[in-house]
Amino acid sequence: MTEGRQLGFDTLQIHAGAAPDPATGARQVPIYQTTAYVFRDAEHAAALFNLQEVGYIYSRLTNPTVSALAERICHLEGGAGAICCSSGHAAQIMALFPLMGPGLNIVASTKLYGGTITQFSQTIKRFGWSCTFVDMDDEDAVRAAIDENTRAIFCESIANPGGYITDIPAMAKIADEAGVPLIVDNTSATPYLCNPIALGATLVVHSTTKYLTGNGTVTGGCVVDSGKFDWSASDKFPSLSQPEPAYHGLAFHPALGAMAFTFHSIAVGLRDLGMTMNPQGAHYTLMGIETLSLRMEKHVANARKVAEWLENDPRIEKVTYAGLPSSPYHHRVSTVCPKGAGALFTCAVKGGYDACVKLVDSLELFSHVANLGDARSLIIHSASTTHRQLSPEQQEAAGAAPNMVRLSIGIEDADDLIADLDQALTKATA
Template sequence: MSDQTLGFDTLAVHAGTEPDPATGARQVPIYQTTSYVFRDADHAAKLFNLEEVGYIYSRLTNPTVSALANRVVALEGGAGGIACSSGHAAQIMALFPLMGPGCNIVSSSRLYGGTITQFSQTIRRFGWSATFVDTDDLDAVEAAIDENTRALFCETIANPGGYVTDLPAMARIAERAGIPLIVDNTTATPWLCRPIDHGATLVVHSATKYLTGNGTVTGGVVVDSGKFDWTASDKFPSLSQPEPAYHGLNFSALGPMAFTFHSIAIGLRDLGMTMNPQGAHYTLMGIETLGLRMERHVKNAKAVAEWLEKDPRIEAVTYAGLPSSPWYERAKTITPKGAGALFTVSVKGGYDACVKLVDSLKLLSHVANLGDTRSLIIHPASTTHRQLDEAQQIEAGAAPNVVRISIGIEDVEDIIADLDQALTTATA
């Protein structure tokens, strides 16, 4: 049976792996090795020339890490992909083959605060830049694209606010401009949405979150749809022309795998954003239960959001699974199984009440993470979005009176009871 004929939960357990040929081990072994013995000099030359697929050095590829990448590729419906050291690494890895000095991206303004900083500050050191636009204003998105734009970037379900992006509309804009659409699918996961089905070119994940699901490792994944024609213009010379960083190889000759092989042969080789095999193993085990966990995450999140929306101590809830949300109808199309398990809550009493709330919780953990089996909370304005000014915080959905909640898989009655007692203290 091919991956295309298997269901999601079957792929989550089996995709990308076979019993170990050396030992018959059914679970993917942790290949804790830096290097691999070549059969002979000719074999080594073929590997380095990309004439034969195999393992050279674990900064590039490793059997455990490759199994993880292949599994996520299968779940996302892509052609190829790589696993790397973190979600932030995945974002740089996605951009690296596309960009050059003077190039820019057009990005959603509704993003994780660390991504806003990475795009507004850090990538400038590479000579790249970013323009941030409200992706609900499609005319503004299109107007922001210029001759040096090399990609559109957005999140399926935006962190922290839980807003749902109109992916087909973004894909149409990207197609007209002749540039790829890059979608961060971390908070939705392929269980809720496969962005490639909506026209995305590249999908990135922080595997640290729902894919692993247990808060044990950091990791990232980039999935390529294999559908973008890199040779249609001269915008992407690293993929469409002889690449001087790899003895003049033209990666477009590799067809749908051009982006993936470039990311391995040059991106991982030179940037070194490598995922460790033990971390990949933890994530592989986590993905086995992804569908089961996401179903519970979404069910719990809907119940908690409905309760919070009715609570007089709360000003607003941003959950797209509520009929009151502006993104409610869109979520039915983009994430038909539910609106995820991440949203923000505006607390009466402002900044001080939010601080008291996170300090008063007993079951929910106050941490800088999301997508755990445990319910998590954070006050973005004093933590993840602290580096932004208040106007940027508000635009990103992280105003001073806002807390972000990631709903876990505990008994929902216990989650609500903990929020109830903490809100009583915070708003007294």
């Protein structure tokens, strides 16, 4: 790559983490479908296990195809290191694992994907962790929720399902005051629309299943570390700042500095949790990222046009798209997502729950699936599916009320999408 020149996003999404294969000259990243790697000798093996040398040991820990993907996402997010894993949910646990312990808690936004709310409100209790959910539009409430056992603040850049935009700089300031990391799920925005690290985030998580892959083929997750957090500034993070008994007493942060979190996540997290991304899946995502900026520009343009049409349609009560001037989150777009407000939002259909179900069943171009970020336009009634496990109060707080449907606008012709919505709304509200 060009010496001393900062490469642009469009260049990085194609070239970062990829070089011609030294053995064959293959230009595309090969799929290294192997379980293990031959050591040069016993000394080489020992150096790898001691983290004195970087290399490949076993594909539960690292794999060249997966590593290429991690490096590419890391470059796009402006991080120091990254770890890929099996899903977005796995990425969330991977992000928390080095920070948490029994009796400790996190503070999270009420505006999150329903599965994340369930993971944080129910599943992590089995580890002895807990979560306090707070409306992050209320900064005083966020501060009040933090106590001596809080180890992280968690939010989404563009919240699923409502498309609400979080004030990341404000949350970063609160996290800094409390001496804890800010973790931002950047799935809905992607690094093309939002750069949480530049806005003050410590860790960024992704479901690579969504926009990064962009074609609905594979699941995956990624955690990107900014490398900027001082894990040794207090005694809150002993797994990183003090000798780690799970890795023969290595003190990761004193020894590895900015790469401490990344190496801990590989050497301990992936080793023991086993949330491994497969190389075939990594390859699909690498290919998807090559067109990320092109797709996101089309996603955003289509979303804006569809949202404007819906807002002016008498059969719709409201549209939550932050790209609309009427949105209470519109003023955050220029700061948090300067290239656009994403392509995910909800709309309230007159006729409530029954009309939403009829709308979903009447669409022809839109696919009714539990996914987002596909090149195809997708729709789902969150209250009866992705957020079904939540209480009515939690559904309302998350932006998934019974009269709302979630739209993930794809890259088709926008006029065709509008025509499909028009005919389906006619049937749903007849």
